[in-house]
Amino acid sequence: MEFIDYYKVLGLTKSASEADIKKAYRKLARKLHPDLNPDDKEANVKFQQLNEANTVLSNPENRKKYDKYGKDWERGEEYEKYQQQNQGQQRQQHANSGQQSYGNYEGEDFSDFFSSMFGQSGGRQSQRSQQQFRGQDLNAQLSIDITEVSKTHKKEFTVNGKNIRITIPAGIEDQQTIKIKGFGNEGTNNGPKGDLYITFSIVNNTPFKRVGNDLYVDYDLDLYTAILGGDITVTDFESNKLKLKVTAGTQSGTKIRLKGKGFPVYKKDDQFGDLYVTYVVKIPTQLTEKEKELFNELAQLSKIN
Amino acid sequence: MESEDLIVVEVFCTICEVERTLIDELEEFGLVQLQHVDGIKYIHTEHLPRVEKILRFHNDLNINKEGIEIVLNLMDRIEQQNTKLNYLEMKLKLYE
Numbered sequence: 574m575e576f577i578d579y580y581k582v583l584g585l586t587k588s589a590s591e592a593d594i595k596k597a598y599r600k601l602a603r604k605l606h607p608d609l610n611p612d613d614k615e616a617n618v619k620f621q622q623l624n625e626a627n628t629v630l631s632n633p634e635n636r637k638k639y640d641k642y643g644k645d646w647e648r649g650e651e652y653e654k655y656q657q658q659n660q661g662q663q664r665q666q667h668a669n670s671g672q673q674s675y676g677n678y679e680g681e682d683f684s685d686f687f688s689s690m691f692g693q694s695g696g697r698q699s700q701r702s703q704q705q706f707r708g709q710d711l712n713a714q715l716s717i718d719i720t721e722v723s724k725t726h727k728k729e730f731t732v733n734g735k736n737i738r739i740t741i742p743a744g745i746e747d748q749q750t751i752k753i754k755g756f757g758n759e760g761t762n763n764g765p766k767g768d769l770y771i772t773f774s775i776v777n778n779t780p781f782k783r784v785g786n787d788l789y790v791d792y793d794l795d796l797y798t799a800i801l802g803g804d805i806t807v808t809d810f811e812s813n814k815l816k817l818k819v820t821a822g823t824q825s826g827t828k829i830r831l832k833g834k835g836f837p838v839y840k841k842d843d844q845f846g847d848l849y850v851t852y853v854v855k856i857p858t859q860l861t862e863k864e865k866e867l868f869n870e871l872a873q874l875s876k877i878n
Numbered sequence: 879m880e881s882e883d884l885i886v887v888e889v890f891c892t893i894c895e896v897e898r899t900l901i902d903e904l905e906e907f908g909l910v911q912l913q914h915v916d917g918i919k920y921i922h923t924e925h926l927p928r929v930e931k932i933l934r935f936h937n938d939l940n941i942n943k944e945g946i947e948i949v950l951n952l953m954d955r956i957e958q959q960n961t962k963l964n965y966l967e968m969k970l971k972l973y974e
Contacts, residue, residue: 603939608931609949748964764893765923784968 579626579639582619587640591631598627708758708767717741719777723810723837732756732769739771744786744839747775781810786846788835794852799823807850809834817850825854884913884920896933904932907943909950 580587583597601623603609610616629635713732725743729736737756745751750772757767782789788810798805802821806814815831828851835846860868891898904910905919910929913920921929935941935949 599940606934606939608934609953747968782968782972784972785965789972 577622577625579622579629582622582626583630589630594627594630598623598631602627708760708764710757710767711769713769713771714774715771716774716776719775719779719781719783722773722775733758737769741773742840743837744841745773745775746785746839747773747783749773749839779810783836786836786838787849788846789849789851791853792850794819794823794825794854796854796856799825799852799854807831809848810836819852823852823854825852827852883923884915885923885926887912887919887921890921890929894930894933900933900936901929904929904943907947909943909946 580589583589583594583601585593585597589597602620605616605620605623607617607620610620629639711732715728715730717728722741722745723743725740727738727740729738731737735756737753739753741751750770753769753771755766756769760766777783780790790807792805792807794805797803798819800822802819802823805817805819807817809815809831815834817829828849831848831850833845834848838844838846857864887901888898890896891901901910901912901919905912909932910921911925913922932946932950935946936943941949
């Protein structure tokens with residue numbers, strides 16, 4: 574368990590006054606508040622430490638205890654327990670009354686360091702009164718393959734020991750978050766449960782690149798078809814064979830759009846994005862003598878023309 | 879709309895320990911959307927996260943109504959920019 578220097582968290586020294594602590598807390602809270610930094614895990618951890626620091630240092634009794642033990646708080650705690658056991662009931666009562674003053678602390682919001690020092694049942698005045706109402710929301714990450722995402726499918730997984738079976742609509746985006754109502758933590762005071770937010774991480778190992786609902790794929794076009802034109806067969810994402818006509822004189826990098834052959838549109842049945850096929854003309858590298866001869870002939874002809 | 883999706887404002891205020899007048903003020907200012915049914919004001923559960931966020935800005939950070947509106951607008955704008963950025967990142971990957 575790591576020692577947390579609460580003064581450092583607030584950017585203060587031990588000599589800070591109550592007003593300094595209040596001021597520093599408010600200033601940092603405005604910067605690190607989770608509502609202002611929704612996707613910043615580092616800021617959320619810092620905000621948690623900030624709340625702990627404020628809880629400890631803004632309460633004279635807590636601050637005294639913290640100042641007394643400092644880095645050696647753990648050993649100090651053990652020593653105090655030893656003293657309590659040996660020096661009679663008076664001190665024991667003092668320690669108990671100290672714990673009662675911590676009130677409505679919700680231990681799970683705090684670090685192990687804080688919980689060990691001030692106990693799971695000790696604590697602070699609730700910073701967020703809504704937590705007495707709705708259960709806390711949970712966040713989870715789910716990694717799925719792009720081939721799974723092309724069709725609406727059911728998936729079963731476990732969050733917080735609970736088995737959850739959800740339907741993942743086709744066309745979900747990478748890093749998209751969906752809300753599963755009522756699968757968060759239990760509410761307090763008979764309040765509703767929190768929600769579960771699942772963020773999808775989509776793994777794509779296919780030759781198709783996805784931009785929104787559109788798919789992009791390269792097609793290696795041989796030189797002769799590019800020059801003379803012809804018929805080719807392109808395979809789409811669903812492995813369907815699509816017959817295409819290549820016009821004579823097609824340049825490398827030419828992009829053609831196949832309407833409705835892209836990725837399914839999220840929550841819109843029978844709607845699909847487009848598939849863009851980019852022709853990459855392949856220049857032959859190993860020519861036979863005969864081919865060389867013919868190319869030379871062509872080169873001469875083009876000079877004449 | 880199903881009745882279980884609505885929470886009576888008084889109930890919400892009691893449980894969350896929020897002054898009723900604050901919710902009325904926020905509604906009047908246009909920050910909170912309430913539903914009026916037979917003279918009773920309700921909060922739709924879909925709006926709860928936003929209402930709670932507004933209350934946290936107000937209570938935790940001492941931001942006034944005008945400030946909250948600016949913060950929410952700026953956060954919406956950041957979200958739009960992030961969506962745009964994600965799209966452009968995906969486009970950029972085509973050329974990698």
